[in-house]
Amino acid sequence: xxxxxxxxxxxxxxxxxxxxxxxxxxxxxxxxxxxxxxxxxxxxxxxxxxxxxxxxxxxxxxxxxxxxxxxxxxxxxxxxxxxxxxxxxxxxxxxxxxxxxxxxxxxxxxxxxxxxxxxxxxxxxxxxxxxxxxxxxxxxxxxxxxxxxxxxxxxxxxxxxxxxxxxxxxxxxxxxxxxxxxxxxxxxxxxxxxxxxxxxxxxxxxxxxxxxxxxxxxxxxxxxxxxxxxxxxxxxxxxxxxxxxxxx
Numbered sequence: 001x002x003x004x005x006x007x008x009x010x011x012x013x014x015x016x017x018x019x020x021x022x023x024x025x026x027x028x029x030x031x032x033x034x035x036x037x038x039x040x041x042x043x044x045x046x047x048x049x050x051x052x053x054x055x056x057x058x059x060x061x062x063x064x065x066x067x068x069x070x071x072x073x074x075x076x077x078x079x080x081x082x083x084x085x086x087x088x089x090x091x092x093x094x095x096x097x098x099x100x101x102x103x104x105x106x107x108x109x110x111x112x113x114x115x116x117x118x119x120x121x122x123x124x125x126x127x128x129x130x131x132x133x134x135x136x137x138x139x140x141x142x143x144x145x146x147x148x149x150x151x152x153x154x155x156x157x158x159x160x161x162x163x164x165x166x167x168x169x170x171x172x173x174x175x176x177x178x179x180x181x182x183x184x185x186x187x188x189x190x191x192x193x194x195x196x197x198x199x200x201x202x203x204x205x206x207x208x209x210x211x212x213x214x215x216x217x218x219x220x221x222x223x224x225x226x227x228x229x230x231x232x233x234x235x236x237x238x239x240x241x242x243x244x245x246x247x248x
Contacts, residue, residue, distance in 0.1 A: 056247030
């Protein structure tokens with residue numbers, strides 16, 4: 001049983017939750033409890049000095065499932081900063097769709113990601129077959145009532161300048177018919193950015209904020225079914241407007 005508390009630090013690949021689930025469903029429930037409350041609570045307490053504002057948290061669904069969180073992507077620490085709050089609010093495991101090679105490129109960030117990513121769906125974005133499998137796994141999790149965190153830009157971009165969204169979010173959304181919740185992390189570049197090996201822990205104190213927008217239901221975005229470019233731009237605009245705290 002004690003191994004459950006240390007498993008996220010040493011399990012190197014894929015979804016730890018699947019590793020546990022294959023062994024015993026009761027152990028899986030204990031594992032989920034550990035991640036859902038204990039790890040998330042500890043991380044939230046540790047991260048509290050970095051945040052000056054939380055807006056729109058009432059827009060995070062509780063236990064609803066079949067929900068995609070989409071967020072801007074400035075740093076490898078984005079998932080580390082977001083997950084504790086999403087897990088505690090949803091009271092469920094929140095899966096992350098990410099690039100396997102990026103997470104392995106920096107040992108420090110890989111270690112942090114391993115702690116937070118209790119449900120990672122990793123893929124090699126340079127391998128079309130692996131990308132297809134990753135998208136399929138993501139859709140399956142959503143259809144099963146899961147929560148998934150996605151960074152639709154596909155890679156870390158220029159701070160405060162959201163890049164064009166990749167078509168993967170279009171495929172995932174329309175095949176799963178999931179509810180979409182936009183999220184914006186502000187000033188993360190003060191902590192870390194693309195190319196920086198280690199975070200600037202003191203520079204970002206009381207500078208970050210999380211803004212969560214109102215949910216986008218399938219009925220609202222269904223008119224974009226045959227318009228992938230317009231759909232991606234629509235979602236990008238919904239995330240962009242959160243930069244200034246407009247969470248409506």
